[in-house]
Amino acid sequence: xxxxxxxxxxxxxxxxxxxxxxxxxxxxxxxxxxxxxxxxxxxxxxxxxxxxxxxxxxxxxxxxxxxxxxxxxxxxxxxxxxxxxxxxxxxxxxxxxxxxxxxxxxxxxxxxxxxxxxxxxxxxxxxxxxxxxxxxxxxxxxxxxxxxxxxxxxxxxxxxxxxxxxxxxxxxxxxxxxxxxxxxxxxxxxxxxxxxxxxxxxxxxxxxxxxxxxxxxxxxxxxxxxxxxxxxxxxxxxxxxxxxxxxxxxxxxxxxxxxxxxxxxxxxxxxxxxx
Numbered sequence: 001x002x003x004x005x006x007x008x009x010x011x012x013x014x015x016x017x018x019x020x021x022x023x024x025x026x027x028x029x030x031x032x033x034x035x036x037x038x039x040x041x042x043x044x045x046x047x048x049x050x051x052x053x054x055x056x057x058x059x060x061x062x063x064x065x066x067x068x069x070x071x072x073x074x075x076x077x078x079x080x081x082x083x084x085x086x087x088x089x090x091x092x093x094x095x096x097x098x099x100x101x102x103x104x105x106x107x108x109x110x111x112x113x114x115x116x117x118x119x120x121x122x123x124x125x126x127x128x129x130x131x132x133x134x135x136x137x138x139x140x141x142x143x144x145x146x147x148x149x150x151x152x153x154x155x156x157x158x159x160x161x162x163x164x165x166x167x168x169x170x171x172x173x174x175x176x177x178x179x180x181x182x183x184x185x186x187x188x189x190x191x192x193x194x195x196x197x198x199x200x201x202x203x204x205x206x207x208x209x210x211x212x213x214x215x216x217x218x219x220x221x222x223x224x225x226x227x228x229x230x231x232x233x234x235x236x237x238x239x240x241x242x243x244x245x246x247x248x249x250x251x252x253x254x255x256x257x258x259x260x261x262x263x264x265x266x267x268x269x270x271x272x273x274x275x
Contacts, residue, residue, distance in 0.1 A: 001179070002138070003029040003131040005254040006261070012194055014265055015108075017120045018127070028128025029135065032054070050093035050133065052142040055217045055258040057087045063210060066102040068092040070204040090137055094209050095114035098260050099202065104260065105268030131257050138253030139211075140173045143217035148172075164224040170232075174223070174246070177234035182243055183250070199263040212256050219249065 003026050010019060032051065037044045059078035065071035068089050069216065075083030104123040111119050136142045146152055148171040151166040160166070167173075199208045226232070230239050232246075 001183070001185055002135045002189050002254040002257065003128070004185065005251065006131065006194050006257040008189060009192045009196070009254070009258045010261060014262065018261070018265075021124045021201050024124055025128045025131065028125060029131045030062045031129050032132045032204045050089050052088040052147065053090040053213060054087050054145045054147070055214070056145045063091065068096075090133060090142065091206075091209055091213055094130065094133050094260075095135060097126055097133065098205055098209075098264060099128060100126045101261070101264040102202070103270055105265050106160065110269060115244045123246065127261055130260065134212075134252040134257040134260065135250070137213050138216055138256070139175050140216055140220040140249070141175065143213055144195055144220045146220060146224070149261070152269055162225070163228065165227050165231075170227065173234065174227075174232045178232040178238070179244075179246060179250070181234040182238045183247055187247040188250045188254060189241065191247055192254045196262050197259045198266050199259055201267070205260070205263060208256075208259075210250075216252070219245075 004022060007019065007022050012019075019141050026124060032047055035043055035047050038221040048213065057080070059075065059080075062071060062074040062078065065074050071089070071092060072083055075087055080086050101123060104119055104126060106121060108119045112223055141147045144159060146164075149168050150160045151158060152168070152171075197208075199205045226239075226242055226245055232238070232242055
C-alpha cells in the first residue's frame with residue numbers, strides 16, 4: 001500500500017521504466033520478510049537485525065558512525081554484548097540501499113541496449129526492497145525496545161507507569177491485521193504530500209533518514225495510548241483516530257520512500273567532478 005502510494009506520487013521526470021513498474025515494486029516490498037527462516041540460519045541472521053533501530057539503546061553519538069561496521073564497533077565499545085539484537089541496523093540498511101539505487105541510476109544513464117535493461121532490473125529490485133525498510137521505519141514499533149508490547153523482551157524490562165499493553169501480538173496486530181481490515185489505498189494516498197523533496201547529497205540523505213526515524217520514534221507513546229484507549233482490533237469497527245494515525249504513519253513512509261527514489265535519480269545526474 002505504501003509502495004504504491006509512493007510510486008503514484010513520483011514526478012513525471014522519473015524514467016518511464018521506473019514509473020511503469022508498480023506491480024513489481026509492490027511485490028518486492030515484503031521481500032525481506034521472505035528471508036526469515038529458522039532452517040536457513042545464515043540468511044536469516046544476515047538480515048534479521050536490519051528491520052529496526054531501538055533508539056533507547058543507542059549510546060551517545062554512535063549513529064555518527066559512517067557505516068554499519070563502525071557503528072557495531074561503537075556499540076561494542078559502549079559495552080553492549082549483542083549490539084545487533086539490542087540496537088539493530090535500520091538506518092544503515094536504508095542508507096546502503098539508497099546508495100545502491102543511486103549507483104544503479106548513475107550506471108543506467110551511461111548504459112545502452114541490453115546493458116541498460118539489465119541495470120533497470122537491478123534498480124527496480126533495490127528500489128522495491130528499499131520500500132520494505134522505509135515502511136518499517138514509519139512504524140513506531142520498529143524504533144523502540146517496546147516493539148511488541150511495552151515489555152517486549154524479558155531481558156529488557158522497562159517501567160510502565162501508564163499501564164500500556166504488554167500483549168505480545170500488538171506489533172503484528174497493528175501493522176498487518178488492522179491495516180488489512182480497516183485501511184484502503186486512498187486512506188494513504190491522499191495523505192502523501194504532492195510536493196517531492198530532493199534530499200540532497202549522500203550526507204544530507206543520511207541526516208534525512210535519521211530525522212525520519214526519530215520522527216517515527218516520537219510516535220511510540222501515541223501508539224500505545226491509542227491502544228490503551230481502544231485496541232487496534234481487526235475484528236471490530238475502529239475508532240476514527242486509530243485509522244487516521246495508522247494512515248498517517250503509512251503516508252509518512254510513502255512520502256519518504258518517494259523522496260528517496262527521487263533523490264537517487266536526481267543526484268545520479270551530478271557530474272563526477274561535483275561528487
